[in-house]
Amino acid sequence: MRILFATLLLFTAGLACTPKVGSKIGAGPIAPDTPERYDSIGKPLIGEEAQPIAEYDLLDGVDVRPEDAAAEDTLPAYNPSHTFEHDLIHTKINIRFDWEKKHALGKATLTLRPWFYSTDRLTLDAKNFDIHSIRFEGQNTTLPYDYDKEKLVIQLGKTFTRNDEYKIAIEYTAKPDERENISGSAAILSDKGLHFINADGSDLGKPKQIWTQGETEANSCWFPTVDKPNERCTQEMYITVDNQYVTLSNGVLVSSTKNADGSRTDYWKMDKPHAPYLFMMAIGEFAVVKDKWRDVELSYYVEPAYEAYAKDIFPYTPDMLEFFSNKLQYPYPWPKYAQVVVRDYVSGAMENTSAVIFGEFVQKTKRELLDDHLGNERIVAHEMFHHWFGDLVTTESWANLTLNEGFANYSEYLWFEHKYGRDVADDHLRNEQEGYLYSMMNGGHPLIHYGYDNRESMFDAHSYNKGGCVLHILRKYLGDDAFFAGLNRYLTKHAYTDVEAHELRMAFEEVSGQDLNWFFNQWYFKSGHPQQAISYDWDAATKKAAVRIEQQQEGADVPRVFQVPLAVDIYDAGGKARREQIVLTKRAQTFQFDAPVKPALINVDAEKALLCEKEDNHTTEEWIFMYRHAPLYLDRMEAIEALLQGDDPELEKILTDALTDPSAPIRLKALGKAETSKPAIAAQVAKLAQSDADPGVRAYAIERLGKVADMKYRTIFENGLQADQPYSVVGASLSALVKIDPAAAVTASAALQNDESEAIILALGSLYASHPQAGLLTWFERSGKKLDYMNAFSFFDHYRKYLTQLNDPEALEKGINNFATTALDAATSPFRRFGATKAIADLRTDYRERGDAEKAQALSDLIAKIRDQETDPTLKMYYDMF
Numbered sequence: 041m042r043i044l045f046a047t048l049l050l051f052t053a054g055l056a057c058t059p060k061v062g063s064k065i066g067a068g069p070i071a072p073d074t075p076e077r078y079d080s081i082g083k084p085l086i087g088e089e090a091q092p093i094a095e096y097d098l099l100d101g102v103d104v105r106p107e108d109a110a111a112e113d114t115l116p117a118y119n120p121s122h123t124f125e126h127d128l129i130h131t132k133i134n135i136r137f138d139w140e141k142k143h144a145l146g147k148a149t150l151t152l153r154p155w156f157y158s159t160d161r162l163t164l165d166a167k168n169f170d171i172h173s174i175r176f177e178g179q180n181t182t183l184p185y186d187y188d189k190e191k192l193v194i195q196l197g198k199t200f201t202r203n204d205e206y207k208i209a210i211e212y213t214a215k216p217d218e219r220e221n222i223s224g225s226a227a228i229l230s231d232k233g234l235h236f237i238n239a240d241g242s243d244l245g246k247p248k249q250i251w252t253q254g255e256t257e258a259n260s261c262w263f264p265t266v267d268k269p270n271e272r273c274t275q276e277m278y279i280t281v282d283n284q285y286v287t288l289s290n291g292v293l294v295s296s297t298k299n300a301d302g303s304r305t306d307y308w309k310m311d312k313p314h315a316p317y318l319f320m321m322a323i324g325e326f327a328v329v330k331d332k333w334r335d336v337e338l339s340y341y342v343e344p345a346y347e348a349y350a351k352d353i354f355p356y357t358p359d360m361l362e363f364f365s366n367k368l369q370y371p372y373p374w375p376k377y378a379q380v381v382v383r384d385y386v387s388g389a390m391e392n393t394s395a396v397i398f399g400e401f402v403q404k405t406k407r408e409l410l411d412d413h414l415g416n417e418r419i420v421a422h423e424m425f426h427h428w429f430g431d432l433v434t435t436e437s438w439a440n441l442t443l444n445e446g447f448a449n450y451s452e453y454l455w456f457e458h459k460y461g462r463d464v465a466d467d468h469l470r471n472e473q474e475g476y477l478y479s480m481m482n483g484g485h486p487l488i489h490y491g492y493d494n495r496e497s498m499f500d501a502h503s504y505n506k507g508g509c510v511l512h513i514l515r516k517y518l519g520d521d522a523f524f525a526g527l528n529r530y531l532t533k534h535a536y537t538d539v540e541a542h543e544l545r546m547a548f549e550e551v552s553g554q555d556l557n558w559f560f561n562q563w564y565f566k567s568g569h570p571q572q573a574i575s576y577d578w579d580a581a582t583k584k585a586a587v588r589i590e591q592q593q594e595g596a597d598v599p600r601v602f603q604v605p606l607a608v609d610i611y612d613a614g615g616k617a618r619r620e621q622i623v624l625t626k627r628a629q630t631f632q633f634d635a636p637v638k639p640a641l642i643n644v645d646a647e648k649a650l651l652c653e654k655e656d657n658h659t660t661e662e663w664i665f666m667y668r669h670a671p672l673y674l675d676r677m678e679a680i681e682a683l684l685q686g687d688d689p690e691l692e693k694i695l696t697d698a699l700t701d702p703s704a705p706i707r708l709k710a711l712g713k714a715e716t717s718k719p720a721i722a723a724q725v726a727k728l729a730q731s732d733a734d735p736g737v738r739a740y741a742i743e744r745l746g747k748v749a750d751m752k753y754r755t756i757f758e759n760g761l762q763a764d765q766p767y768s769v770v771g772a773s774l775s776a777l778v779k780i781d782p783a784a785a786v787t788a789s790a791a792l793q794n795d796e797s798e799a800i801i802l803a804l805g806s807l808y809a810s811h812p813q814a815g816l817l818t819w820f821e822r823s824g825k826k827l828d829y830m831n832a833f834s835f836f837d838h839y840r841k842y843l844t845q846l847n848d849p850e851a852l853e854k855g856i857n858n859f860a861t862t863a864l865d866a867a868t869s870p871f872r873r874f875g876a877t878k879a880i881a882d883l884r885t886d887y888r889e890r891g892d893a894e895k896a897q898a899l900s901d902l903i904a905k906i907r908d909q910e911t912d913p914t915l916k917m918y919y920d921m922f
């Protein structure tokens with residue numbers, strides 16, 4: 041799955057996470073950090089993993105804590121794969137809903153067979169059901185059972201052998217909202233499995249929907265099953281709904297039948313086996329747009345207002361299916377491919393077999409997508425690639441999660457490389473590497489991690505980012521032909537089964553003929569990554585160039601020496617390079633190369649593929665040479681970053697070059713340093729502001745020009761406000777115009793007040809906070825409902841500043857009431873609740889500073905009330921700190 045945001049735990053100052061592209065959570069509303077550091081849509085978030093809880097067992101009445109026992113006397117923590125007592129062969133579900141009670145009324149008929157040992161009982165996962173009856177299918181006698189609301193143990197009344205297949209029918213009511221201990225994680229905010237959205241229809245701005253989220257083990261909240269990733273079965277779904285609703289489930293829609301009571305039953309059938317956590321339903325009033333790839337039906341389910349943009353929201357779906365099918369030499373293996381956007385989703389997206397669910401953040405207009413089309417492409421690619429890695433071959437246990445997520449992560453690289461070339465893909469790789477390295481500040485673990493504390497904590501920067509980066513290293517080592525042939529072998533051999541990392545290794549070994557234990561041992565079964573100090577020398581007497589590489593990584597479970605094959609490019613002064621291959625096998629090692637004259641540059645890891653930290657001791661001249669002559673985007677980016685740390689006079693010339701670099705991320709870096717007080721540089725920035733192909737570069741160039749506050753740029757800003765411009769450009773232009781002509785900006789803003797783009801709403805909010813005018817309360821109130829996540833924090837801060845600046849007691853009173861309504865609305869997003877409460881707390885600070893104790897006290901009372909009514913423990917904790 042694709043994780044979108046972290047828990048609110050991450051409000052803690054200093055902790056950071058990657059909730060959404062370009063965002064960083066801090067102590068409150070803060071400006072986003074440099075985007076590229078946080079570019080991984082949610083994965084891996086530092087700080088979110090549960091702290092190990094000291095576990096201890098009660099033995100003979102004595103607490104025996106781990107530290108009391110010699111470590112070697114105790115088995116290490118180990119989360120095994122699920123032990124099979126039965127094989128679940130087929131699941132047939134009839135289901136309908138009680139919207140009012142948020143219940144599902146189901147009948148599940150399961151086909152089973154003992155796995156190996158004979159048995160007279162069956163244990164199923166079934167979370168918070170009312171069980172009405174359990175029978176062998178077609179029989180009247182009910183079977184006795186024990187049920188603790190989590191595990192259902194059925195007495196079969198006779199012993200079955202592994203040759204005996206039987207069918208059992210269970211009638212039940214699932215009550216997901218009434219389950220005790222509904223929990224969640226940073227990755228998946230709730231594990232109640234079955235979600236009713238706006239069930240009573242009271243929120244007029246929100247459609248009524250039902251959808252499911254199975255991963256990790258939550259689908260057993262709506263049907264009885266063996267809720268483990270190494271289980272798999274075929275599936276039939278009979279979903280009965282009121283006739284206005286559309287349904288979606290796995291497999292193909294076989295029939296739709298009108299019932300006498302006016303309802304309709306849709307029959308979905310998946311005839312290929314897949315894991316129970318990949319079962320899904322989505323029900324709502326969706327617009328469905330059809331498409332086709334080869335003979336496979338594609339469908340895009342969106343809210344009716346977005347019907348015209350459905351193919352833009354799920355960009356290049358047929359092209360990606362073609363690309364991945366060809367790359368893997370394994371055609372997309374499922375009977376259809378559907379993608380649906382739902383409201384209030386608990387994660388980013390989920391690869392339910394043949395029916396992917398996405399959160400509403402992907403639902404954008406064509407104009408909104410101008411700013412972040414890569415964001416939608418990467419998430420579409422990620423979920424699609426799971427249909428080979430995750431759905432066709434499935435991790436046998438959560439400890440091996442990278443066998444799902446590492447591949448899905450790497451598919452983003454593969455798609456970008458195919459569609460936009462290596463530079464764009466390498467920029468993505470760099471962000472993934474940084475996301476992982478950043479998360480390492482919170483400690484690491486082996487990529488295959490049998491010792492995890494909580495299975496949800498496996499959805500982190502290791503399983504995703506590191507998993508993808510390690511596949512890239514392996515691809516560069518084996519070569520493309522062997523790498524993709526190895527993937528084909530792995531898929532072909534293990535199709536429709538569960539897998540562990542050794543099976544991946546064996547597939548690569550069989551194809552390449554090489555032993556790869558060394559690679560898997562260090563990258564998959566140990567922790568960490570190489571930390572290298574690299575230095576260079578040239579001896580005029582011996583005519584030898586030397587590269588010394590010292591590995592400095594430390595830590596439990598971290599190899600003291602990584603075995604690292606590397607390409608090294610040795611450049612002459614004319615910019616011509618020859619390539620040498622080296623293999624690091626020691627903690628410190630010096631490699632010598634023939635060099636009649638001193639090389640202009642020695643570029644270690646010339647493919648820039650290694651996941652590592654490094655201190656590369658090039659001289660300034662060498663960095664400049666690297667920027668000008670080394671071939672990759674990553675070479676230039678490394679050089680620019682190193683050069684920006686210095687103050688060499690040459691730097692200005694390099695930055696001038698970098699403003700026209702072919703890669704947008706480097707142009708952005710250069711813009712950040714551009715001295716716009718110098719006319720020649722300002723002219724270059726103005727050019728980017730007018731015509732750069734990348735909206736982000738244009739918007740940032742406009743922002744930089746805005747700081748110059750020169751009327752001569754007015755036309756650029758006015759052009760940037762035109763209706764065909766990307767929203768980031770409009771927002772930046774408005775903010776820039778404010779600086780030279782506030783009245784014109786306020787006038788221009790009037791035409792934008794009905795715009796729903798978050799960038800525009802934020803730009804207007806910021807404008808009105810600094811240039812308040814009466815009569816905007818309704819706009820603030822309405823717009824506050826449209827923003828979520830980090831943008832909600834910023835917006836409520838603008839809103840508060842507006843109220844403060846306006847100096848109108850009646851408006852202030854209304855504003856506070858609006859904050860309170862939002863903060864107390866349990867149905868709204870926790871991000872909005874927090875943003876509104878924080879605004880109240882900041883207003884209280886204003887009162888205190890002005891010595892208005894009475895009003896400050898009134899707001900303290902209000903915050904106490906909000907805190908008391910808040911059900912989210914993390915928010916409560918933060919409110920205590922206000």
Ligand SMILES: [Zn+2]
Pocket residue numbers: 041042043422426444445448
């Ligand atoms: Zn995923």
